[in-house]
Amino acid sequence: MDKLINDLKVQIIAQLNLQDIKPEDIADDQPLFIEGLGLDSIDALELIVLLQQQYKIKLSNPSDGPKVFYSVKTMAEYITANQS
Amino acid sequence: MALETYINAVCRISDHTIIKNGETVFSNPNDDLSAFLISSYKHLNINYPKFYKMDNLSKLGFLASEVLLQHSFKAEEYLPQDIGIVLANANASLDTDIKYFETVKDIPGPSLFVYTLPNIVIGEISIRNNFKGENAFFVFERFDTNFIETYIRNLLDSDVLNACICGWVEVLENEHKAVLFLIETNMTNGSIFFTKENINKYIANG
Amino acid sequence: MQSPVLIAGLGIISAIGNNTSENITALENGIAGMGDIIYLNSIHRQKIPVAEVKMSNEELAGRSGLSSQISRTALLGTIAAEEAFNDSGIRGLANTRIGFVSANTVGGMDKTEQFFSEFLTNPQKGRLRDVVHHECGSITEIIAEKLGISNFVTTISTACSSSANAIIYAARLIKNNILDAVVAGGADALTKFTLNGFNTLMILDSDACKPFDENRKGLNLGEGAAYVVLVSGSLIAKLKKDPYCKLSGYCNANDAFHQTASSPEGEGSFLAMQGALKNSGLNPRDIDYINLHGTGTQNNDISEGIAIKRLFGPVYPKMSSTKSFTGHTLGASGSVEAVLSALSVKHGMVYPNLRFDTPMQGLPFAPETKFSKNEPIEHVLSNSFGFGGNCSSLIFSKN
Numbered sequence: 073m074d075k076l077i078n079d080l081k082v083q084i085i086a087q088l089n090l091q092d093i094k095p096e097d098i099a100d101d102q103p104l105f106i107e108g109l110g111l112d113s114i115d116a117l118e119l120i121v122l123l124q125q126q127y128k129i130k131l132s133n134p135s136d137g138p139k140v141f142y143s144v145k146t147m148a149e150y151i152t153a154n155q156s
Numbered sequence: 157m158a159l160e161t162y163i164n165a166v167c168r169i170s171d172h173t174i175i176k177n178g179e180t181v182f183s184n185p186n187d188d189l190s191a192f193l194i195s196s197y198k199h200l201n202i203n204y205p206k207f208y209k210m211d212n213l214s215k216l217g218f219l220a221s222e223v224l225l226q227h228s229f230k231a232e233e234y235l236p237q238d239i240g241i242v243l244a245n246a247n248a249s250l251d252t253d254i255k256y257f258e259t260v261k262d263i264p265g266p267s268l269f270v271y272t273l274p275n276i277v278i279g280e281i282s283i284r285n286n287f288k289g290e291n292a293f294f295v296f297e298r299f300d301t302n303f304i305e306t307y308i309r310n311l312l313d314s315d316v317l318n319a320c321i322c323g324w325v326e327v328l329e330n331e332h333k334a335v336l337f338l339i340e341t342n343m344t345n346g347s348i349f350f351t352k353e354n355i356n357k358y359i360a361n362g
Numbered sequence: 363m364q365s366p367v368l369i370a371g372l373g374i375i376s377a378i379g380n381n382t383s384e385n386i387t388a389l390e391n392g393i394a395g396m397g398d399i400i401y402l403n404s405i406h407r408q409k410i411p412v413a414e415v416k417m418s419n420e421e422l423a424g425r426s427g428l429s430s431q432i433s434r435t436a437l438l439g440t441i442a443a444e445e446a447f448n449d450s451g452i453r454g455l456a457n458t459r460i461g462f463v464s465a466n467t468v469g470g471m472d473k474t475e476q477f478f479s480e481f482l483t484n485p486q487k488g489r490l491r492d493v494v495h496h497e498c499g500s501i502t503e504i505i506a507e508k509l510g511i512s513n514f515v516t517t518i519s520t521a522c523s524s525s526a527n528a529i530i531y532a533a534r535l536i537k538n539n540i541l542d543a544v545v546a547g548g549a550d551a552l553t554k555f556t557l558n559g560f561n562t563l564m565i566l567d568s569d570a571c572k573p574f575d576e577n578r579k580g581l582n583l584g585e586g587a588a589y590v591v592l593v594s595g596s597l598i599a600k601l602k603k604d605p606y607c608k609l610s611g612y613c614n615a616n617d618a619f620h621q622t623a624s625s626p627e628g629e630g631s632f633l634a635m636q637g638a639l640k641n642s643g644l645n646p647r648d649i650d651y652i653n654l655h656g657t658g659t660q661n662n663d664i665s666e667g668i669a670i671k672r673l674f675g676p677v678y679p680k681m682s683s684t685k686s687f688t689g690h691t692l693g694a695s696g697s698v699e700a701v702l703s704a705l706s707v708k709h710g711m712v713y714p715n716l717r718f719d720t721p722m723q724g725l726p727f728a729p730e731t732k733f734s735k736n737e738p739i740e741h742v743l744s745n746s747f748g749f750g751g752n753c754s755s756l757i758f759s760k761n
């Protein structure tokens with residue numbers, strides 16, 4: 073899980089063009105949206121693309137988004153649960 | 157009522173150089189466009205992380221507007237809906253269209269698709285500065301001084317706007333050119349009259 | 363004293379008809395234009411409904427007198443612009459300063475993406491002449507040439523408000539006595555570029571859209587073209603014909619909130635509508651019908667709805683979204699809806715908002731669900747809100 077979380081931080085930074093941020097700046101439990109990294113609706117769509125491209129998981133229902141993408145940790149848990 | 161209108165600031169970005177009111181602000185001749193835009197952002201100490209998500213056209217227009225407005229514009233003297241933006245270029249959003257289209261092969265990129273419209277750069281400048289007045293984006297083969305002068309003058313004369321950012325913002329691969337004018341009806345220290353001749357002085361190549 | 367701006371001619375081609383009278387017939391009979399993808403060669407066939415014009419490129423070429431190798435955007439634009447120009451009676455008039463202002467967002471993208479897929483497999487393949495008319499300005503020039511207008515030709519590209527802005531710009535040219543008449547509007551063809559892009563933004567409905575409904579799921583992409591011929595007061599007198607109506611007011615504003623989403627309080631929409639009313643000297647209660655932007659997305663409809671509540675409450679005019687018929691025609695939507703709004707004033711028509719079942723929570727009004735005509739319609743407000751926060755409102759009034 074730790075390696076996945078670290079990989080995810082690197083991938084999120086690259087996918088969302090968060091150029092001023094380093095992986096160690098993102099806490100595992102930190103909310104990604106609203107406060108925290110202040111991501112918006114387009115960033116959420118990019119995270120859906122990230123899931124598909126890196127982990128072959130398709131999130132077809134955008135309303136699951138807020139739960140899955142709440143923090144890096146919840147993303148990692150979702151990936152672990154849904155990877156075949 | 158016809159008011160006197162003034163160019164109160166000019167910012168030109170071309171050949172990897174940023175020039176405000178005729179003076180060089182920053183230059184980085186060895187970089188490709190993407191690297192130049194980021195090094196400019198850092199040099200200018202602008203703290204606006206959303207910059208990194210923009211495409212090159214929006215980055216160029218945004219930077220030109222930041223330099224244009226800094227120390228030259230008092231937004232608090234206006235209502236948001238009295239400040240507008242009128243821009244033009246020849247290639248619309250072609251640079252990003254190509255980049256977006258490349259992602260369609262695999263998974264279409266949503267954040268790239270957002271920028272496949274040339275007027276998004278106007279949106280970015282508006283969001284940053286809370287400008288809510290009339291805004292338009294025209295597609296011309298080359299900068300049309302006559303058009304821009306007549307159009308902006310009309311907007312200010314008929315009270316549609318009290319201040320306007322207008323000009324040209326163009327990006328295609330590493331080719332780039334932005335020339336932005338700040339047009340107002342109040343005279344300041346550095347004001348020059350808003351005339352076709354004065355516009356042409358800054359638009360001319362070189 | 364500035365000239366009034368009258369509408370002397372109309373032209374439209376959309377998913378519900380290939381000319382003005384066919385469009386009216388479909389609206390009157392509740393026949394919507396969305397369905398399975400027929401003409402576009404897309405992987406989304408049978409998955410995503412769209413509102414295509416029901417003619418192949420060969421058929422459009424035949425009707426427009428252009429080659430079928432020309433971009434579909436230009437073919438659609440030419441057909442609608444010709445209809446408007448012929449309808450107006452100004453064609454061939456001597457000593458008349460005429461201009462052409464056209465909007466589109468995709469340009470010749472349909473030909474470019476064809477070229478690109480061939481080019482990708484083999485760099486020797488793909489016909490370069492397919493990409494020659496890629497850019498937006500080129501499409502405008504093709505149509506202008508067909509109309510025989512060369513002096514004053516301009517292209518606007520501001521997303522979904524593009525052709526409404528073309529009409530605003532054209533009105534100013536007439537008011538300032540720069541031109542006597544302007545053919546103004548826009549065209550956009552359906553392309554894989556836009557279909558894939560909107561799909562990736564997850565704002566498409568997998569069924570026919572339900573604008574302003576609590577359970578709406580997104581928009582349906584459409585295609586089409588529409589033009590109005592705006593003329594000055596002195597020219598309409600010369601033409602000795604009754605105009606459809608006059609363009610009595612307009613306004614454009616920026617929402618300054620997000621690149622693609624509208625602000626929760628609908629500020630941009632509010633400013634555009636309020637500004638158009640001020641420009642026309644009218645009050646909210648003077649408006650008899652609002653042709654909504656009403657795309658059917660969660661975000662647009664509530665934002666537009668709240669702006670309407672703020673501006674019109676507590677008494678609301680009739681309103682509906684004709685995108686429930688035509689789909690969202692992007693760069694053409696402003697002028698498609700301008701044509702429908704002008705016809706609304708002329709014939710007292712109010713169009714239904716198809717597939718509406720449940721009012722949106724928090725909004726004390728609902729759109730019309732039945733077609734009616736010969737209503738006492740004096741003033742119609744038409745909204746077009748585009749990405750980049752670009753919001754435009756036009757007001758059409760009885761002359």
